[in-house]
Structures are given as C-alpha cells and as structure tokens.
Amino acid sequence: MSKTSHWFKSLIASFYWLVYHGRWRVKDVFDDLYGGQQRSETFRRIFREVFGDEYAEEADPTGFLTMTDLRNIAERLRMGKDQALVDLACGLGGAGFWVARETGSRLTGIDISSTAIEKANQRIPDFGLEGRADFRVGDFAATGLPEASFDGAMSVDSLFLVPDKTGSVHETARVLRSGARFVVITWELEAAGAVKDYRPLLENAGFEIESYDETLGWESRQRAVYERILAEEAALINEMGETTARVWVRDARAEMPRLPHMRRVLVAARKI
C-alpha cells in the first residue's frame, strides 16, 4: 500500500471511530455551547427564578447543579486539605472550583471541549485558586492523568452523555488512590446506550457504593427551566448569539419528553 493510501485509510478509520463513539458530535455541540456568550441576563434570571436559594450562581454551572449538590459533593468526597481532586467533564470548572475551595484541595479539571478548558483556566483567579488549579483537554475515558494520583474525583451532569461509560468509570478508578471517593451526579435512563442503574458499572470497575440517592426536586426544576428557555428563545438568541442559544433550545425540546423516564442521581463510591 502506498503511503498516501495508508494515510487516507487511517483518516477514514479515525473519522468512523469518532462518529461511531459519538465523540465528534458531543465535542462539537459543547464547543458551540461554550463558544458564544454562554451566559446572558435572561438565562441567569431563568435560573434565579426557578432555583431560588438553590441557584449555584457563583459556580455558574452548565447544567442543573444546586447548592445542595455542591455541599453533598464536598461532604461525600471526605477529602483533607491539600489533597488532589479531579473534576471529570468539568466544563467551565465552576463545580470543581467551589468544592476545591470548600475542602482546601488542589484541583485538576478535564473536559473534551478545548473552548471550555480555555475559559475554565481564565476563571482560576475568581476563586482564589492560583497555583492550585489547572484544566486540561482530555476524554473522560482517556484522561492522560497518572495512575493512582488523586484523593478524590467528581463529575457533574456529564457521565450520561459520555459514549464510553464503562471505559470512563474504569479510567476514574485508575487515576484514584485506593480508599479515595468518586462522587458523581448523572441521569439514569432506560434506553439504548444509556444506563438504568450505575451501581453495577461502578462495582465492576472496583468501587464500593457508599450512597446512591435521587437529587430532590430535580425534575420540576429542569422542566421549568426548559419551559422558560422555549418561551424566551428570542431574548436568549439576542443575548447569547444564535449558535449558543440554539444548543439550549434543542436540549429543551429533546429532553423534556424524556424527563418522566429519567432520574437524576448523586452517587458516592469508594475505590476499594
């Protein structure tokens, strides 16, 4: 085979690998989301009105994180000062920042979107974590982080959309020290490619489940946010830019009918 044809075949194989594993699409969607003006006054008002005291405004999440979630993550990680925490699929880093500051830990964030990682690195001074936080592009299932190098791992509102969930949970176990906790918030869903119960997945990767709870009030909050996003589509497009606003609008339309079949859970698991 000539060098050119070998190169061309490798290119096609990579293309199919990326599309087949859903990596390309997810990365593109999130680069679109993070590329524009991700936040707008209308967007913040929607969350303020729906979440009330539960709105984690300082963390500024790309999802449905609450103040109660943040406190539960910090508590269930059981981390000591100056220990190493990794936030997997961290987005703009807000949840990890809040928990690292609360627990006194050092933070590493990993996300597939280079746009998110660039913006997360810019937010480090906002949380006073200069020299104690860094963010890198990486896949949940292949972080590139050293083995047994973390005392805690967290992930918020992300594992459900990662194509290789088994690989991602094994990778989390690989980077954790024995006895360290993985605290994850994700959605259960009974459908092809989705997970109905995360416990067997975690146990097969070498974790012992410490708690497994539905996050209270998630469904009504999520539905109310989606309804308002659809009602205020024009204002959101005007303030966020078409590309970014459309990601939220598409998400609202696609997810709303699925909400009765989903459950948002917070899981704390200990690496054996």
Ligand SMILES: C[S@@+](CC[C@H](N)C(=O)[O-])C[C@H]1O[C@@H](n2cnc3c(N)ncnc32)[C@H](O)[C@@H]1O
């Ligand atoms: C709903 S957002 C949540 C972000 C953040 N955890 C938060 O709560 O603000 C989901 C994140 O998962 C990231 N993501 C999706 N697939 C990924 C993968 N395979 N590896 C790493 N990150 C991924 C996206 O880029 C996005 O930032």
